[in-house]
Amino acid sequence: MTQYFTLEFITMFTGFVLMVIGIWGMLTQKNLIKIVIGFVLFDAGLNIAIVSIAYIKNSTAPILDKAVDAANAAKLVADPLPQALVLTSIVIGLGVTALMLAYVLRMYKEKKSLDINSYTDLKW
Amino acid sequence: MVKKGLILLILVGFVAIISNLLINFTGSEELNPLAKHYAEKGATEVGAANLVTAVVVTYRGFDTLGEVTILFLTAAIVGFFLKVYHRDNQREEKLRKTSEILVTASTLLVPTIFMLGVYIFINGHLTPGGGFQGGAVIATGVVMMIMAKPNVTFNHKLLALLESISGVGFVAIGVLGVLLAAGFLDSTLLPMGKFGTLLSAGVIPIIYILIGLKVGSELTNILGSLKETQNEI
Numbered sequence: 059m060t061q062y063f064t065l066e067f068i069t070m071f072t073g074f075v076l077m078v079i080g081i082w083g084m085l086t087q088k089n090l091i092k093i094v095i096g097f098v099l100f101d102a103g104l105n106i107a108i109v110s111i112a113y114i115k116n117s118t119a120p121i122l123d124k125a126v127d128a129a130n131a132a133k134l135v136a137d138p139l140p141q142a143l144v145l146t147s148i149v150i151g152l153g154v155t156a157l158m159l160a161y162v163l164r165m166y167k168e169k170k171s172l173d174i175n176s177y178t179d180l181k182w
Numbered sequence: 183m184v185k186k187g188l189i190l191l192i193l194v195g196f197v198a199i200i201s202n203l204l205i206n207f208t209g210s211e212e213l214n215p216l217a218k219h220y221a222e223k224g225a226t227e228v229g230a231a232n233l234v235t236a237v238v239v240t241y242r243g244f245d246t247l248g249e250v251t252i253l254f255l256t257a258a259i260v261g262f263f264l265k266v267y268h269r270d271n272q273r274e275e276k277l278r279k280t281s282e283i284l285v286t287a288s289t290l291l292v293p294t295i296f297m298l299g300v301y302i303f304i305n306g307h308l309t310p311g312g313g314f315q316g317g318a319v320i321a322t323g324v325v326m327m328i329m330a331k332p333n334v335t336f337n338h339k340l341l342a343l344l345e346s347i348s349g350v351g352f353v354a355i356g357v358l359g360v361l362l363a364a365g366f367l368d369s370t371l372l373p374m375g376k377f378g379t380l381l382s383a384g385v386i387p388i389i390y391i392l393i394g395l396k397v398g399s400e401l402t403n404i405l406g407s408l409k410e411t412q413n414e415i
Contacts, residue, residue, distance in 0.1 A: 064209055066207075066209040067204075067207060067208075067209065070204060070207055071204060074200045074201075074204055077196075077200070078193065078196065078197060078200075081192070081193060081196055082189075082193055085189045085192065085193070086189060111210075113209065113210075114209075114210055114211065114212060114213060115209055115210075115211055119310065120220075120221065120232070120233035120234055121231055121232045121233065121234075121309070121310065122224075122225055122231045122232075122233065122378075123231060123378070133212075135213075135221050135233065137210075137213055137214070137217040138217065138220050138221070138224075138233040138234045138236070138237045139216065139217055139220065139237055139242075141234050141237075142234050142237040142238045142242060143242075143245075145234065145238060145312075145314060146238075146245060146246070146249045148314075149249055149253060149314050149397070150249060150252050150253070152253075152318075152401075153252055153253045153255075153256035153257070154256065156256060156257075156260055156404045156408075157256045157259055157260055159408070160259070160260040160263045160264050160407070160408070161263065163263075163264060163408070163411055164263050164264070
């Protein structure tokens with residue numbers, strides 16, 4: 059049971075909970091802006107889950123200074139690679155969110171409605 | 183009803199997949215060999231004190247180039263979708279007057295926020311920070327500027343020029359790395375300098391300054407397009 063009260067487990071659990079809330083929001087909400095918010099929650103949860111994989115027990119940030127010198131850095135720091143990938147993923151998430159909001163603005167301009175049910179053009 | 187059942191089914195399926203991952207997750211005790219290489223050799227091979235920067239800019243520099251391209255594409259598509267057809271300033275007159283606290287605070291804070299952003303991307307190889315974070319901080323200053331002065335206009339041509347110059351500079355440094363150093367985006371193109379000082383880590387500070395300028399101007403462009411379009415709706 060004690061394995062469930064560690065920092066990395068709680069972080070990953072939070073990330074997965076956010077992901078489930080995000081999927082629920084994307085599937086059930088009718089307002090276009092709320093669907094975008096669901097996507098953002100999913101994105102944030104995924105990033106938190108990836109960062110929790112990078113954590114090594116009792117490690118510190120992967121920045122070399124007086125406390126962490128290059129000789130024993132391998133024993134002290136967290137994995138820098140997932141953190142770098144999350145940095146990439148945050149920026150791409152931001153770009154995609156801005157793009158979706160631009161689509162929403164454009165759609166609102168066409169039909170003056172934010173309800174997903176009023177857009178039936180692609181429905182079969 | 184069928185729809186709700188389907189949604190429930192998707193959610194339960196997703197939870198089933200990830201709970202299996204979660205229950206067996208115990209965290210790792212030590213770094214894997216690749217991360218160990220980054221931690222041990224990063225300081226001598228790349229010269230950046232911040233190992234995340236070493237990974238982002240040099241070891242995985244090609245990924246970062248792709249990321250910058252995606253950000254450029256989204257900015258371009260947002261600009262295309264939110265093209266302003268008739269710039270009338272009728273709407274500004276109808277807006278409520280901005281509060282004096284916000285206007286006064288923004289004259290003090292906006293230059294400070296810009297300076298903080300520049301500091302973050304110049305010191306990206308030494309401290310937690312870098313081009314993307316610095317650019318995002320600069321964009322928050324732009325948000326404050328828009329809120330304080332709703333009829334502010336942006337020079338999109340200048341922003342596009344800044345963006346193109348920094349993007350071309352990034353690629354040019356990468357190509358110079360192929361010609362003069364070990365490979366594409368290699369950081370040993372310039373002398374390494376003393377480890378831990380501002381002028382160290384080869385070309386990493388220059389690349390991060392270019393990325394910071396590019397991200398800052400792209401986000402400003404997106405914000406400007408979003409702001410100008412709301413006058414039309």
